[in-house]
Amino acid sequence: MLRFFKTKTCYDAMLSSTQIVIVDINLPLRTAFVSALENKVPCGILWDPMTNTHAGMMTVTDYITILLRTRESGESIIELQNRSIRLWRDDERMQRDSRTNKKELIYIRLDKDLGEVLKALYTNRIKRIPVVSQAGEVISVLTYTTMLNVVLQKLHNLESDSDWMQLLSYGVKDLGIGCYDNNTPTCTLETKVHEVLSSLMQKKVHCLPIVDSQRRCLDVFTRSDVMFIEQDGTYDTELSLASAIATRPRHAVFAFSPDDTLCEVMRHLGSSGVHVLVAVDENDSVCGYISVTHVFSWLLEEGI
Numbered sequence: 001m002l003r004f005f006k007t008k009t010c011y012d013a014m015l016s017s018t019q020i021v022i023v024d025i026n027l028p029l030r031t032a033f034v035s036a037l038e039n040k041v042p043c044g045i046l047w048d049p050m051t052n053t054h055a056g057m058m059t060v061t062d063y064i065t066i067l068l069r070t071r072e073s074g075e076s077i078i079e080l081q082n083r084s085i086r087l088w089r090d091d092e093r094m095q096r097d098s099r100t101n102k103k104e105l106i107y108i109r110l111d112k113d114l115g116e117v118l119k120a121l122y123t124n125r126i127k128r129i130p131v132v133s134q135a136g137e138v139i140s141v142l143t144y145t146t147m148l149n150v151v152l153q154k155l156h157n158l159e160s161d162s163d164w165m166q167l168l169s170y171g172v173k174d175l176g177i178g179c180y181d182n183n184t185p186t187c188t189l190e191t192k193v194h195e196v197l198s199s200l201m202q203k204k205v206h207c208l209p210i211v212d213s214q215r216r217c218l219d220v221f222t223r224s225d226v227m228f229i230e231q232d233g234t235y236d237t238e239l240s241l242a243s244a245i246a247t248r249p250r251h252a253v254f255a256f257s258p259d260d261t262l263c264e265v266m267r268h269l270g271s272s273g274v275h276v277l278v279a280v281d282e283n284d285s286v287c288g289y290i291s292v293t294h295v296f297s298w299l300l301e302e303g304i
Contacts, residue, residue, distance in 0.1 A: 001163075001299050002152070003050045005147070006115035010131050013114055013150050014140045018212055020130075022047050022138070025055050029066065030081035037227045042303060045105065045138050046085065047131060054105040054138065057130070058085070064197050065092075067226070069236055071194055107132045110139065114150065117142055122300050126292060127206075127275075144292040145275060150272040172265050173258035178290030180258055180279060184205050185285055186211045187221065191228060193244045194237035196221055206291060209278050210241065210255075213287040217267045217278050220251050255280045258288060 021035050021044040032044055048055040048175055051115075066088070070077050080088070101224075107130045108117050119142060131140040172178055187208045189195050196208055200223055207222040221241060228248035229235055254272040256265055256281050268277060269292055279288035 001151075002115050002118070002303075004151075005110075005118055006113045008110060008114040008150060008154075009108050010108065010114065010117065010140070010142065013117070013142050014131065015146075018140045020045060020138055020141065023058065024049060025086045025089070026084050029085055032085055033063065033081065033227075036060070036063070042224050043128060043141065047087075054107070054130075054132075056089070056105050057128075061127075061133055061201075063226050064201060064223060067235055067237055068194065068197055068201065077235055086153070087187035094292075105130065108142070110134065114147065118147060118296065118300065121147075122297060126163065144296050145269075145273070147296060148266060148270050148292050152267065155227065167268075168263035169261050171199070171259045172256075172262050172290060175262060175298065177262065177265075178258070178288055178294050180281065180288035182287055184209075184286055184288050186215065186257050187241060188212070191241050192237070193239050193241060196241060197226065197237065202304045205276075205289070206293075207276050207289075209286045209289070211286055214283075217253050217255065217280065217286050219244065219245070220253055220276075220278065222251070222275075253278060255284075256290065262295075266295060269295070 019039060021039050023032050023035055023044045023046055025046045025048045028071050035044055036042065042059050043059040045057055046055040047053075067077070067081060070080050101236060106120065106124050106126060108120055110131055110133050121127070128141050128143045130138045131142055133139050133140060173180055176185060185199055185203045185205060185208055187199065187210055189210060199205075199208060208218050209217045210221055211217055212218040225245060225248060229239065231243040252272070254268065254274050254277050256268055256277045260268070265277065269275075275293070276289050276291045278286055279290065281287045
């Protein structure tokens, strides 16, 4: 797999049109929230005018951290939103929060191959990485999902490799890709927003299936959905999930069987455009999940 990606460049993975949001680090946190919401992007590149450099990235995970910290401290969300991004990041570093302690922007140069992109994503435990031109401008953001799309577009090139094609025919559960457990974290429509956000962070998962009393999946709450819980400029984490997502576009629930092959799962992830698929058993009850990150982490760890 790495040999394949080393033959591809960042150009092969970049979309023909990419929206990049650049946010001045001296602006209020509120600006970052509004920019992400209005532009429907899960991250923003931070710019420090004092050093004329990119200072990092703000993602939906940072927004979740802000909401949870506000609830823990009792500080008004309005007061916090008026604080500058720079000051908030400085406070986070003092609290030694490992996820937000990275001051510099982790990026990849445009002339690097996709093998280097994968290594950077994996070794830094990140889900997205900006692509920087020779002039120092951020021109795209690559993710595991964009890497998957490259594989699917070029899958016919791999069909001559019998070992690779045999691997694709194995079931994902048999290969040990994904998480399968009847205690897979879920939530209900009655669950409080802050409980869902805490679970997302503690379990280090991208989403939580919303289930009924029989653990049948009704919907999915993703980290990106935190951008939809704003009501009149405030974020009420005491709301039930049903109230919080009432105005949010409904997600299609993409499910799979743990017996599905690696090829089937990769194609399903690619065609659906989602980061996570929900595993269901013969009773349609949630029994696990698999993500694009799971797939590539396994491939890299196995040296495939």
